[in-house]
Amino acid sequence: MSKYINVALKLILKKRGIIMDKMIRSSKEPNYNWIFDLVDGLKGFTILKNFDGEVIYINKVLLRLLGFNHDDIGGNYDFFFKNFFLNEAKKVDENIYDITLNSRYGFTLRFKMVDNFLNSDDGRKLCIISTLNFVKSELDTMRDVNAYLDLLYNRFKLVDMVDTGILLMDKRRRIEYINKAACQLMCLDYKKAYRKDAEKVLKSLDEKINFDEIVSNKIAVYNLKDSGRFLSMEVADTYDDNFLCIIVKDVTEKLKFGEIIEKSEKFNLMGSLAVSLIHEIKNSITSIKGFLQLMQLKDKANASFFDTIISESDRIIDLVMSYLGVVRNSPDEGIDLNELIEKYMILIEAEAKHRQIEIIKKLRQVPMVKIDNNQLKQVLLNVFQNSFQAIGSGGKIWITTRFNSYTNRVIIKIADNGGGIDRETLKKVMVPLFTTKKDGTGLGLSISKNILNKYGGDLKIFSKKGTGTIVNIYLELKK
The missing domain is CATH 3.30.450.20 (PAS domain)
Known part of the structure; x- marks a missing residue:
């Protein structure tokens, strides 16, 4: 077979004639690319070597038999041949070898390899061409080889797919x-x-x-x-x-999904317990409220005190209900945000003074917003409590309001100069039950976000370790 391959190549080279000779003579280094194209067109198994015995090319028919293509080799044919393909080689004659090559599919193939010089039309030696033939193989013709290759390719293609x-x-x-x-x-x-x-x-x-x-x-x-x-x-x-x-x-997504299911089951259990607990708390507060109203009828002189206690009883019920994410329907009339903040800041500023923290207000004129008074009070309380605990005494908290005409939302911005939050913790602060505080519940921010979402608003936190924290509260306008 090697004789016929050499004859075929010489016929092709002869046709190239003068063009081929000019190409070789004009280059100081051997240019084999055109030869590579020629041997890739041959049906037989062919290897090209330089005069140092290094493999410079393996034609695609042989590569395909072994389960590879030119892209797999990456240009380093000698390294690949000696380290991956070659299993065993024995010299039989001056230019004849008995070799065994490894296949990608886990088995070996035995060949007789014959080395000859590939000559140009004028008799100059270009490189060594090695032709390979099966030893003791049932694949006598190229038709048999192609059928065998197709069988292997189709089987292992499925595995690779x-x-x-x-x-x-x-x-x-x-x-x-x-x-x-x-x-x-x-x-x-x-x-x-x-x-x-x-x-x-x-x-x-x-x-x-x-x-x-x-x-x-x-x-x-x-x-x-x-x-x-x-x-x-x-x-x-x-x-x-x-x-x-x-x-x-x-299994990354599978494990994440499993964690979500586990957390979901945990939250469902907690939700069921909370419903029972809140039902009992509500009954107790309702009973207390009833007795207070009876006492108010008997003690007309202190009616205002009883009004305050009854009002706070109602607010306790609202706050407890908010921990279940139960939010009342939005009032039709909307609320004056700045007026509500000024009213509620009296309580927050009292605690800030006790903690030696300065609160700086900058309330711009904004449109009416859609949210329940008590629910917004709860959101503000949760955010300010977090800021108080983050900055300690001597710190500052800024609260500003403004209207964003582009998004058509009102924004409450609460910023502090505390220690800030690291990146990993920041990713988890909205997760229910996650807390870094010793006595924390891990519910404040998640409940606040849930309240705002039900009114069409949102809550976002921006922070960096060592540079403080900014909390933006976004509120929808009254329609």
């Missing part, structure tokens, strides 16, 4: 096969993983990965360092004691 990673290892734990999904999931280069120690390859992903743990437990889940991704590694049955197969899956 799935989004599940597959690693196949021999008894020495060397990786004999790794599909595309596994390379992508583990950010591996096939050339760096093939025929390498599986344990070392996995350890390179993350030191926590323990190969023996995977094998003994049949499955393990690892959080890859600096990636935020979780991979499950599961041992699969290959029905062959000579091989070990590990299935790799990205």
Whole structure:
């Protein structure tokens, strides 16, 4: 077969004639690209080498047989041939070798390789051309070879199409096969993983990965360092004691979903308990309110005191109900925001004075907004309590109001010069039950946001460790 390949190439080269000779003579370094194109058009298995014996090209027919293409090689054919393809080579004659090549699919193929010089039309030697033929093979014709290649390609194409990673290892734990999904999931280069120690390859992903743990437990889940991704590694049955197969899956979303379900169940349980508790509190406050009204009828002189106590009883019920996220319908008339803030700030400023904190107000004229008085009081109280605890004595809190005509919303801005919030904590401050305070409940901000959302508003927090915190409260206008 090598004789016919050489003759075919010479016929093609002869047609190129003068153009080919000019190309070679005009270049100080050998230019093989046009030869590569020629051998890629041949149906036989062909390797090109330079005069130092280094492999400079492998034609696509042979690469396809071994399960690769030119993109997989990346241009370094000699390195790939000697480190990945070549399993064994024996010299039979001066230019004849008996070689065994590794396939990507986990088996080896034996060839007789014949080396000859590839000559130009004027007899000059261009490079070494090696032709390969099967030894003791049932594939006698190229039709047989192509049918065999199609069979392999179609089988392994399915394996490469799935989004599940597959690693196949021999008894020495060397990786004999790794599909595309596994390379992508583990950010591996096939050339760096093939025929390498599986344990070392996995350890390179993350030191926590323990190969023996995977094998003994049949499955393990690892959080890859600096990636935020979780991979499950599961041992699969290959029905062959000579091989070990590990299935790799990205279970990040699955775990997150499981956490959400677990939290949801926890919150549902808490909600049920809270409903029962609030029902009893409401009954008790209603009873107290009833007795206060009876006492008010008997004690006309202190009627104003009883009015205040009864009013505060009603507000206690509203506040308790707000912790369940139960918000009354928005009043049709709307509220004067600045007037409400001025009225409620009397209580907040009293606590601020006690804590030696200065509050600076800058209330601009704004339109009427849509929210319940008591609900907004609760939101302001929650935000100010957080600021009080963050800045300590001697700090400052600024509260401003303004109208944003572009978004058609009123904004209450509450800023402090406290210690600020780090990035990771800032991501969690709205999560129910999350708190960094010793006596905190982790409910204040989440409830405040829930209240505002039900009125079409919103709450956003901007902060950086060491530079203070800004809380923006967004309110819808009265329609």
